[in-house]
Amino acid sequence: MKYVDEFRDGQRAKSLAKAINAESDPERRYRLMEFCGGHTHAIFRYGVQDLLPANVEMIHGPGCPVCVLPIGRLDMAIRLAEREDVILASYGDMLRVPGSKGRSLQTSRAAGADIRMVYSVSDALELARANPDRQVVFFAIGFETTTPPTAVAIRAAAEAGLSNFSVYCNHVLTPAAINAILDAPEVRQIDKVEIDGFLGPSHVSVVIGSEPYVHFAEEYRKPVVIAGFEPLDVLQSILMLIRQLNEGRAEVENQYVRAVTPQGNAKAQVLVSEVFELRRSFEWRGLGEVPYSALRIKDAFAQFDAEKRFDMAEIRADGAKSCECPSVLRGAKKPTDCKLFATVCTPETPLGSCMVSDEGACAAYYTYGRFREAAE
Amino acid sequence: MTTSAARPRQRRTIDVRNGHVEMLHGAGGRAMGDLIDTIFRPHLTNPLLDQANDQAVFGVETGRMAMTTDSFVVSPIFFPGGDIGSLAVHGTVNDLAMAGARPLHLSAGFVLEEGFAFADLERIARSMGEAARAAGVTIVTGDTKVVERGKADGIYINTAGIGMIPAGLDIGGDKARTGDRVIVSGTLGDHGVAIMSHRQGLEFETQIVSDSAALNGLVDVMIGAAPAPADVRVLRDPTRGGVAACLNEIAHQSGVGLRLEETAIPIAPQVQGACELLGLDPLNVANEGKLVAIVAAEAAEPILAAMRAHGRGRDAAIVGMVTDDPMRLVTMTTQIGGERVIDWLAGEQLPRIC
Numbered sequence: 001m002k003y004v005d006e007f008r009d010g011q012r013a014k015s016l017a018k019a020i021n022a023e024s025d026p027e028r029r030y031r032l033m034e035f036c037g038g039h040t041h042a043i044f045r046y047g048v049q050d051l052l053p054a055n056v057e058m059i060h061g062p063g064c065p066v067c068v069l070p071i072g073r074l075d076m077a078i079r080l081a082e083r084e085d086v087i088l089a090s091y092g093d094m095l096r097v098p099g100s101k102g103r104s105l106q107t108s109r110a111a112g113a114d115i116r117m118v119y120s121v122s123d124a125l126e127l128a129r130a131n132p133d134r135q136v137v138f139f140a141i142g143f144e145t146t147t148p149p150t151a152v153a154i155r156a157a158a159e160a161g162l163s164n165f166s167v168y169c170n171h172v173l174t175p176a177a178i179n180a181i182l183d184a185p186e187v188r189q190i191d192k193v194e195i196d197g198f199l200g201p202s203h204v205s206v207v208i209g210s211e212p213y214v215h216f217a218e219e220y221r222k223p224v225v226i227a228g229f230e231p232l233d234v235l236q237s238i239l240m241l242i243r244q245l246n247e248g249r250a251e252v253e254n255q256y257v258r259a260v261t262p263q264g265n266a267k268a269q270v271l272v273s274e275v276f277e278l279r280r281s282f283e284w285r286g287l288g289e290v291p292y293s294a295l296r297i298k299d300a301f302a303q304f305d306a307e308k309r310f311d312m313a314e315i316r317a318d319g320a321k322s323c324e325c326p327s328v329l330r331g332a333k334k335p336t337d338c339k340l341f342a343t344v345c346t347p348e349t350p351l352g353s354c355m356v357s358d359e360g361a362c363a364a365y366y367t368y369g370r371f372r373e374a375a376e
Numbered sequence: 377m378t379t380s381a382a383r384p385r386q387r388r389t390i391d392v393r394n395g396h397v398e399m400l401h402g403a404g405g406r407a408m409g410d411l412i413d414t415i416f417r418p419h420l421t422n423p424l425l426d427q428a429n430d431q432a433v434f435g436v437e438t439g440r441m442a443m444t445t446d447s448f449v450v451s452p453i454f455f456p457g458g459d460i461g462s463l464a465v466h467g468t469v470n471d472l473a474m475a476g477a478r479p480l481h482l483s484a485g486f487v488l489e490e491g492f493a494f495a496d497l498e499r500i501a502r503s504m505g506e507a508a509r510a511a512g513v514t515i516v517t518g519d520t521k522v523v524e525r526g527k528a529d530g531i532y533i534n535t536a537g538i539g540m541i542p543a544g545l546d547i548g549g550d551k552a553r554t555g556d557r558v559i560v561s562g563t564l565g566d567h568g569v570a571i572m573s574h575r576q577g578l579e580f581e582t583q584i585v586s587d588s589a590a591l592n593g594l595v596d597v598m599i600g601a602a603p604a605p606a607d608v609r610v611l612r613d614p615t616r617g618g619v620a621a622c623l624n625e626i627a628h629q630s631g632v633g634l635r636l637e638e639t640a641i642p643i644a645p646q647v648q649g650a651c652e653l654l655g656l657d658p659l660n661v662a663n664e665g666k667l668v669a670i671v672a673a674e675a676a677e678p679i680l681a682a683m684r685a686h687g688r689g690r691d692a693a694i695v696g697m698v699t700d701d702p703m704r705l706v707t708m709t710t711q712i713g714g715e716r717v718i719d720w721l722a723g724e725q726l727p728r729i730c
Binding site: 009367 | 649710
């Protein structure tokens with residue numbers, strides 16, 4: 001079993017699609033939000049929506065850490081990178097996101113700032129060891145999947161007594177975001193975004209388990225199916241959601257049994273709680289201020305907190321005019337509803353974060369799905 | 377009694393095993409001559425090069441000539457399956473072969489960084505000589521420059537190449553027509569993944585090796601197998617940007633759409649596995665020993681058969697066809713029966729791979 005081809009098998013996909021078509025009730029709509037950007041990517045990369053009946057719609061959620069980072073926080077990273085003594089280590093996607101005044105980490109690098117692309121936080125630690133006379137700052141973003149490695153790196157730095165390594169922490173939490181979506185003005189009052197159920201994130205759930213989603217199922221009466229990333233996982237999970245909705249159930253089901261357990265990875269959770277604590281509030285692009293939705297580094301590890309070490313001033317900023325990223329992230333608008341989509345805003349010339357990241361809805365639409373709009 | 381002119385010159389100044397390039401080796405003086413004679417000439421020797429003039433002079437047939445130029449900056453310079461030298465020869469030969477030209481002569485210009493090891497340079501020269509002989513071409517003229525430490529990444533190579541195009545061929549990026557078939561000559565993504573894995577220090581059960589190779593022999597059999605020479609419409613080697621960039625270029629030049637079948641596309645399992653791990657799409661990854669061909673529908677099967685019988689095309693496959701599409705999109709039916717666009721990426725996923 002190679003865990004790749006088997007989960008992309010065309011024959012099995014056909015049977016799942018057949019079951020979805022047979023069991024979905026033509027008299028109703030099924031509006032399913034895939035929270036995670038990785039699922040958005042998979043859906044478009046394989047054309048999953050082509051196998052679904054017209055009354056089953058996928059709504060794209062904000063589960064893309066690059067996309068939800070507010071512009072002000074990016075501006076802070078750019079300002080930090082411009083310091084002479086700093087090497088800023090960042091994931092590739094973040095380099096191209098436009099900050100204020102059309103600047104990005106990439107343009108800053110071209111202008112002389114020392115910014116290095118890394119694949120993981122351990123690369124950043126290596127940079128710190130190899131450059132003892134420079135300050136290496138890791139630009140940490142991500143949901144619960146990437147938080148444990150950052151915790152491990154901070155612990156390792158502490159144990160090694162590394163004095164030139166710190167983390168600019170922008171880690172965010174999934175359940176808080178789902179809560180904000182369900183509580184967003186569109187849903188509660190204006191009722192513009194109707195979501196019937198959720199495809200739960202795969203690897204976040206490997207860490208946090210399936211338990212935390214029970215709250216949403218019960219409080220808001222929305223079924224949640226935790227889905228793996230392969231196209232067959234997505235199709236099977238959609239079928240499971242349709243069945244729950246048809247039967248009037250609102251439960252948490254785990255489709256990704258080969259990786260997710262109810263309790264999740266306890267060791268990872270302990271590691272994270274040793275190093276991080278909750279911020280009272282954090283701004284999210286598209287969701288505004290969300291309480292208890294992000295992490296900061298605990299006082300015990302304060303010397304590894306870049307915001308303290310460099311006395312970073314908070315910056316607040318707005319996105320490009322007419323950029324609909326905030327609505328797209330909430331699922332209130334589709335990328336094609338944005339005036340800038342595929343005209344001035346493209347992957348080469350992105351105006352908003354949704355177009356930069358592989359997992360952003362706009363990038364997925366543009367890269368894989370452009371022909372659909374052309375046909376209309 | 378021999379005159380001093382006839383006695384072979386002493387070669388004491390180049391210690392190939394332990395020495396390094398210094399600024400004086402690029403200064404046009406005796407040291408540079410020694411470098412060329414000791415390291416380059418033994419491996420690249422041919423009558424035109426050995427005239428040792430500033431230019432090579434030779435007669436040409438009448439007809440249409442193809443000319444190409446390329447620069448090579450790959451890092452690392454030695455990688456599984458090749459090195460910057462063999463890559464340079466293969467890349468130049470292939471650019472000519474993609475016009476259907478019979479490659480003849482190459483030039484090679486070297487920019488060497490002060491401190492570059494002679495042993496490495498010799499290894500590269502040997503590799504170039506072997507690659508050139510295997511491809512049936514000669515390197516007839518060259519140039520050597522040395523720059524200060526830090527101003528070049530070890531070695532950069534620039535080449536130019538010429539070849540003659542047989543009569544009756546009209547191959548070009550704008551020649552694809554609706555109904556034509558798309559053929560790839562073998563597994564995709566090998567080169568870029570070999571470089572990336574080597575850089576990342578990744579090891580797999582089966583080593584991933586660059587596919588760097590000369591394709592002129594394969595092109596000859598393809599043209600020979602076609603019912604009519606004009607059946608071979610487009611040939612292109614998908615280097616930087618991979619097959620995705622290559623097909624998008626062709627779609628735009630020819631004003632057509634392209635439609636592929638994902639299940640038909642050959643990708644080696646270890647390359648697929650590495651791409652999963654590294655987050656790459658094999659369609660965006662460079663190849664250095666593969667070609668994309670667009671051929672008339674009735675010519676597809678005979679050409680495919682001839683390719684599979686040739687060493688360089690044994691995994692060749694028909695992967696799609698040309699469609700009528702004013703949007704000029706390259707689309708693909710996915711493994712699960714859905715549809716997606718194969719996009720033309722803005723930038724390279726991998727830096728410095730060729």
